[in-house]
Amino acid sequence: MSSSIFVNLTTTDLERAKAFYEALGWSINPQFTDENAACVVIDEHLYFMVLTREYFATFTDKQVVDPKTHAQVSLAITRDSREDVDDILAKGLAAGGTEPRDPQDLGFMYSRDLDDPDGNNLSFLYMEPAAAEQGPEAYLAEQGAGSASA
CATH class of the missing domain: 3.10.180.10 (2,3-Dihydroxybiphenyl 1,2-Dioxygenase, domain 1)
Structure with a gap:
C-alpha cells in the first residue's frame, strides 16, 4: 500500500501563499482548493494543504500558534x-x-x-x-x- 502525506500549514493570506509555493515550482490542485484552502502538490505523494488560520482552527481544539513566533x-x-x-x-x-x-x-x-x-x-x-x-x-x-x- 502506498501512502501520501498531507502537511497542513496556516496562512493569513491564501493568495499570497499560493503564489509563493507556485514560485518554488510546485503546483496547486484546483480540485482541492477554495477560499479556505489550497492544495500544493509537491510530488505524487507529498502535499501541503495551506489553510486560512480560521479554517485550520476548525480541525483542532488546541490553540493555533503564529508560525512567525512559534515553531510547531x-x-x-x-x-x-x-x-x-x-x-x-x-x-x-x-x-x-x-x-x-x-x-x-x-x-x-x-x-x-x-x-x-x-x-x-x-x-x-x-x-x-x-x-x-x-x-x-x-x-x-x-x-x-x-x-x-x-
Whole structure:
C-alpha cells in the first residue's frame, strides 16, 4: 500500500501563499482548493494543504500558534544537489520568503532553511548518497581516509 502525506500549514493570506509555493515550482490542485484552502502538490505523494488560520482552527481544539513566533513543526525536504538547494532558496527568497539562519554544511549534508511569508519553516537539504547509505560517520571517516592517502 502506498501512502501520501498531507502537511497542513496556516496562512493569513491564501493568495499570497499560493503564489509563493507556485514560485518554488510546485503546483496547486484546483480540485482541492477554495477560499479556505489550497492544495500544493509537491510530488505524487507529498502535499501541503495551506489553510486560512480560521479554517485550520476548525480541525483542532488546541490553540493555533503564529508560525512567525512559534515553531510547531520543522519540515525537511530533500533536493537532488547542493545547487538544487540553492536554487529553490533563491526562488523562495524572490517570492517573499526569508532565510532565518545561515546555511549548514556538515560535509555529508548541506541544508538551508526558508520561512514562507507566514513564517512556516521549510528546510531543504542535500545529502551525499554514500552518506545516506553508510551513515554520516562512516562516510566522513572514508572521506578523511581518502584525503589522507592522496
